[in-house]
Amino acid sequence: MPNLLSRSVFNLFFGARRKALGNLPGPQPGILGTAGDFLGGSPAWDVCARYGREYGGVTLIWMLGNPALVLNDPVLIEQVLDSRRMEFEKGSVSEEIKPATTHHALFIAKQSEDWTAKRRADPFEQPWTGDWLAAQVGPMQAAISQSVEALAGGAPIELTPVLRRLTFDTFAVAAVGEKLPDSVFDDFMLLAKGADARIQAKLPLRFVSLPKGFEAARERFYGHFAERVRKARQAPNPEAADLLARTLRERPGINDEVLAHVIGHVFFGGVFSSSTTLVGAFHQLQKHPEAEQRLAAEAAGLAREKLTLERLRGARWIEAITYESLRLLPAVRIFTRTPSADVKLAGATLPAGSTIMISNQHLHRDPAHWPNPDTFEPTRWLDGGVARDPLGSGHFFPFGRGPRECVGAAFAMVFLRTALATIAARAKVHVDSTEPFEEGFFFGVVLPKGVTGRFVAR
Template structure:
C-alpha cells in the first residue's frame, strides 16, 4: 500500500529515472529511512554492492543518486566539476563558518577566487612546510612527555586528547603560537553546533544558543586582532603561515585573512586527529607492522630529520596510506547537479538540482582492484603500487579529488607523518585493541570514538 501511494505521488519523476536501480521507496520517507541508525558512507557502500555504480534513492519525494562508479565520480568531482555544485553541508555551516569561506562557497559565488586567494595557494607552500618541522615537532614532543607521565596512572582518551594536541599544532603552524584552553573551547562550541546542524533532521532556524554567538564572536574577533597586530609588525623570519602570507603578499583584507586561517582549523583538526588515531589503532592490531614503522622512524631517520626525510620514509608513508584507505577520515562527499538545467551523467539524464552522494568507502575496498581489501596491509603500496594509485585517483581519494579537493592535503600528509614519527621516537604506544573501532560523525569527518592508549617511555 505505501509503495503504491509513493508511486502515485511521484509517477512522473519515477518514470524519468526508471532505468536506474535502487531500493524500493515507500510513502512517506521514500528510502530515507535506511539512513536512520546507519553511517551514510556504509550505506552508500552497501548500495554499491547491491545495485552497482549508480543507485537511485528517494529522500522523501526527492530523487537522489549514490555514485560508486569511479568513472562517474571522476566526472562529478573532477573533469566536469563545473556542472555540479556543493550544496551540503553549506546551509548547515553558514552560521559557523563565514559565508566567504572556501569550504562552503560555490561556483558562481567566488569559490575559484577564494581558492586562488587562500594562504595555502598564495604563500610559498613548499618553503613554509619545510620550516614547520622543528616548531611542530617541539609541540608534539612536549605533549608526549605529559602523556608518558599520565600513562603511569591511567589511559589517555585519544578521541579528546588528540583533538586538543592537533589544535595546538595547527595553532603553531598558522599563528606561530599555541593558545590557552578558552580558544579551544570556543572552537569546540562552534564545531559541535555545526555537527548538530549537519545531522538530520536539518534545522530551519539559525542556532538559538547565546553561548554559540559568544563563542563565534570571540573566536573570529581574537584572531582578527592578531592579524591586525601582525600586519603592523610582521616578522618575515617567523615560520607561521600568517607571517609567511604577509611577507609574500596577500590580496586578502584583515577580516578575509582571519577567516581563511581560522577556517583551516575546521578543515583539518578533526580529520588529521582521526587519521592519526586510526593509524595507531590499526598498527596496534598488527604488531609486526608497528615494529616496521618504529624501526624506520627510530633507525632510518636522522636525529634532526626534516620534512624531506619524512617524505622518504616508505614504511611510515605506507602505514598511513593504508590507514586512510581502510578507514578514510572524510568518507563522504555531496554534490548537486546544475540548478537551472538537466545534466547528462553516464547514460542518465538528471533533473536540475539532483542530490548526489559520493563515498570513497566502497572504492577503497573494492575487489579486484585491491588484493584482500579487508586486510590492513601497508606492504601493498610497495613495488610501484603507490605511484599507480596516487592521492585523488579513482580508487583512492581520502582528500577528495578534482579542483575542490582538500586545499590543505600536503599539510595534512606532513602532519600525519610528523605525529607518528614523534610518537614512535619518544614512546612505545599501547593502544587498547580490545575495544572495537567505533565510528562517529563529527563536523563532516569520521572520528573513531572510545580509543584509549598508554604511552610508555622507550624501552
C-alpha cells in the same frame, strides 16, 4: 524492503517521477522513499558502500519523493568532481556549517560565484607554500613532542579528544607560531558543535537553534586571529616561519580581515579529519604489532638527526602507514554535490537541486582493485603502490578529487607523517581494545568512539 502497501503508496504519488529514472538500479522505495535505509542505525557511509556492492556504480534512491544518486563509479565520480564540476555545487553541508565560518571560507564558496578567486588567493595555493610547508616540520615536531611528554606514563585516556587537541595545538604552531590558549580551543569546539547540530538535524535549518553563547564564541574566535594579524602588522618578525607571518611578508596588501578568517578556517578544515586519521592508524597498528615495530624502528632512525621534509619523505614505511590509514579508515567518506540545473548523468536526467552522494568507502575497499581490501597492509604502498594509486585517483580519494580537492591536503599529509614519526619515536600508543571501534559522526567527519589507550614512553 518496504511492504507492498508502502510501495504502492509511493508509486501512486511519485510513479511518474520514478518512471522517468526507471533505467537506474536501486532499492524499492516505500512511503518514505528509501530514506529508511539511512534511519536504520547503519552509518550513511556503510549504506552507500552496500549500495556499491549490490547495485554497482550508480544507485537511485529516494528521499521521500525526491530522487538522489549514490555514486560508486570512478568514471562518474570524476565527471562530477572534475571534468563536469561546474555543473554541480556542494550540497547542503555548505549551508549547514556556514554559521561557524565566515564568507571568506573557501569550503562554502560557490563555483559559479567566487570559488576560483578564493582558491587562487588561498595561502595553501601560493608559489611559496612548499617552502613554508618544509619550514613547519621542525616546529610541528617540537609541538607534538611536548604533547607526548605530557601524556606518557599517565592513566588510560580516550584517544579521540586527546589526539584532537594535539592536532589543534600543532596546527596552531604552523598557523601562528605557537599553541593557543584553552579558551580559543573551547570556542572552536563550541562553533563546531553548533555546525554539527545543523549537519545532523532532521528538521529544516530554520528550526535548528545554535548553542548558547555561539555568537559570542564566534566573535572571540575570529577576533583572536584578527588581533594577531594587527600585532604582526605593527611589529613584523622577519624570522617568523608561521603561515600568518609568511603570508604578510609575501602578500603585504592582503586584507586583514581576510587573513584572520582564513587562518581561523585552517582549524575547521583539518583538525577533526587529521586527528581521526591518527586514531585509526594507532588502532590498526595495535592489531598489527609487526607494522608497529617497523614504524618504531624507522621513527627512531629519524629522531637521531634533525627532522626535515626531505628526510620525512624518504621514510617509506611512515608514508605507507599514512596512506593505508587513509585508505582503510578515511575520515571523510561521503562527498555531496547538487546539480545547479537539470543535468544528464548516468544516462538519466537528474533534476536541479537533487542530491548526489559520492562514496569512497566502497572504492577504497573494492576487492576487484585491492587485494585483501579489508586488511591493514601498509606493504601495498611500497614498490610503486603510491604511484599506482595516487591521492585523488579513482580508487583512492580521501581528500576528494579534482580541483576542489581539499586545499590543505598537502599540509595534512605532512602533519600526519610528522605526527606518526614523532609519536612513535617517543612512545608506544597502547590501544586497550583491538575490536572494531564504534564510529559516530561529527562536523562532517567520522568520529571514533570509545578508543582508549595509553602513551607508554620508549
